[in-house]
Amino acid sequence: MSVKYQFLNDYSELAHPQVLEALKEVGNRQFEGYGLDEHCNGAADLIRDMVGDPDAGVHFISGGTHANLTVISSILRPYEAVVSCDTGHINTHETGAVEAAGHKVCTVRNRNGKLNANDISAVVEYHSDEHMVKPRLVYISQSTEAGTVYKKAELQAISEYCREHDLLLYIDGARLGAAVNSDACDLSYSDIAGLADAFYIGGTKNGALFGEAVVICKEELKHDFRFHLKQRGALLAKGASIGVQFRALFTDSLYDELAKHANRLAAGLAGGIKAHGYELLYETETNQVFPVFADDTAERMRALYGFHDWEKVGDMTAMRLVVSWAAPEGIIDEFLADLGKR
DSSP states (O other): OOOSEEOSOSOSSOOOHHHHHHHHHHTTOOOOSTTOSHHHHHHHHHHHHHHTOTTOEEEEESOHHHHHHHHHHHHOOTTEEEEEETTOHHHHSSTTHHHHTTOOEEEEOOBTTBOOHHHHHHHHHHSOSTTSOEEEEEEEESSOTTSOOOOHHHHHHHHHHHHHTTOEEEEEOTTHHHHHTOTTOOOOHHHHHHHOSEEEEEOTTTTOSSOEEEEEOSHHHHTTHHHHHHHTTOOOTTTHHHHHHHHHHTSTTHHHHHHHHHHHHHHHHHHHHHHTTOEESSOOOSSEEOEEEOHHHHHHHHTTEEOEEEEEETTEEEEEEEOOTTOOTHHHHHHHHHHTOO
16 A cells, blocks of 8 residues: 655655756756866855855765765875764765775764764874774764764864864765754854865755755865766766756755745654654654654554664664655645544
């Protein structure tokens, strides 16, 4: 039996209508290849304005794993390693892409999906000489795999530690829109650009057909980056297809409005779940909700809605429900009504 609605992810819908319309308008017009066209240039300028860095390097890549692999492998020497949470996407859901490129991922236990400067320090101090890999880059996600967000003070502390110890800070922004537009977050796009050496702005999970915008802030990391793109198969001949989408998303604040919609519905979903007497594994700060259900409740709801089992919590299970930028208003009330039918 098909389910009523899928809360599996925030990319099951193809794209926002304005994005599709923008692609349609381009149609069969000719453009320069490999991201050197007017659409990519225009989108890059919009992003530079948004992050407050007129000199930022902006490059468009098809997906998040490709972005992480290309950026991280371009930065590190063969013996250098990444510091990440154990829940970090590069550690858990990218088929070892970074490690396949020759760079060890040194993990620390997450705290609500996050790490801190003390965690980084412990890894750095442990790797003490040339008989071990050398930690060089810190990887975090904003928002995290747990749907939580780094606050300004937390990110500042990590950034300061990195700069004091000659480490680079890279932020996976697959759900950056959800993070920046969270009521729990006091960081702007320009704050992030000022604290990170590189990051990406996710389009795939916030209204785009596909595509992410890599933003390189540190000057020495910009040099020859397009060579790395080409070598990793990330330099698209039809790069304009991503530029067109990002121009549409960053015109009239569409990108932020889509993220706000998802966050608002997720907050309503979380509040309703708690009102029904269920606990959450993590506080809901963005568009991911993690209710803890007994097996009978999980089985009953699974027959009606799609979602992932996340982890065992005693004799119960935490589920992950992701609210999409395209989620209809009424689906939250419908889910909560079904949850209340014990």
